[in-house]
Amino acid sequence: FDVPVAKQDLQLLLSETFDEAGRPSGFEAAFDYATSLFDAASVEAIAARLIRVLDAVGRDRHAVVGDIEILGADEQRALAPARGNPDAAVRTWPELLAAAVALDPYAVAVTYRGISLSYADLDSWSNRIARMLIDYGVGPETFVALALPRSIESVLSVWAVAKTGAAFLPVDPNYPADRIAHMLEDSHAAMGLTDIDSRGSLPDTVPWLVLDDPEISAELSRYPADAVTDVERTAT
Structure with a gap:
């Protein structure tokens, strides 16, 4: 028209x-x-x-x-x-970390308040935490509460829980106590990871591992730092 x-x-x-x-x-x-x-x-x-x-x-x-x-x-x-490019191969979180370690083990992986960890450090320390968690009965089909502020320990804990085959439940330590208690009960968390500053505000609904407690730190250092195997993940 x-x-x-x-x-x-x-x-x-x-x-x-x-x-x-x-x-x-x-x-x-x-x-x-x-x-x-x-x-x-x-x-x-x-x-x-x-x-x-x-x-x-x-x-x-x-x-x-x-x-x-x-x-x-x-x-x-x-x-x-x-x-786009072909799809990447399916890999678990532990496998992604292992690949990063193999690529450049001494590259800085985490930095917080002047403290840095290389990929090799992140891998070895998260392996130790994972082995301790497995000894406490953590494994596939279980939840671990992470009541940690932003820190190197929080990153280590995420990777450690992933290596056990369990899932992590993020818990803000600043939440009201009754809300934290509800989250722990509702998720049926098997245990939790926290630090000294946060432990006092957390309910005793689950057993807590205080990562920066000197006794826990000493115990962790005695665990082997090599990779957690599938057999160990499913042993629980």
Whole structure:
């Protein structure tokens, strides 16, 4: 249609047509668009997609709208290279850490308040914590509460719990005591990891390992630092 000024940003105009006998013979259609927002090629592409949808439902009245292919062959070919690289292999958290250790064991993995741990340190100390947790009965299908502020110990604990096959439950030590108690009871957490500063505000719903307690630190240092095996994870 000869419309000199677009009244809308993009508008579809339809007009029913009739043959000489006055019988319906179809529709004529046009797009009216603002040239400041669309160019002719873009609107032609929109029109082509509309025709594909109409053709699909015209051929099959039971067609599912979400299954109709609206892109043309050229568009499909243009999008195909944008699908990215092949999927990465599925790996567990412990396997991801092991790969990082193998790549550069002495690279800095964690830094907090002037203290840094390399990937090798993070791996070995989280192995020790994991072995202690396993000795306490932690393993697959169990939860361990982590009531720790942001710290190196909090990172070590996440990796340690993952290495046991258990799941960790993050608990903010600043939560009200009754809320923490509810979280521990609701999750059926087997035990928890915390630090000296946080222990006093935590309920005794579960046994707590205080990681920076001198006795616990000494006990941890006696555990082997080598990788936790699948047999150890499933022993519980």
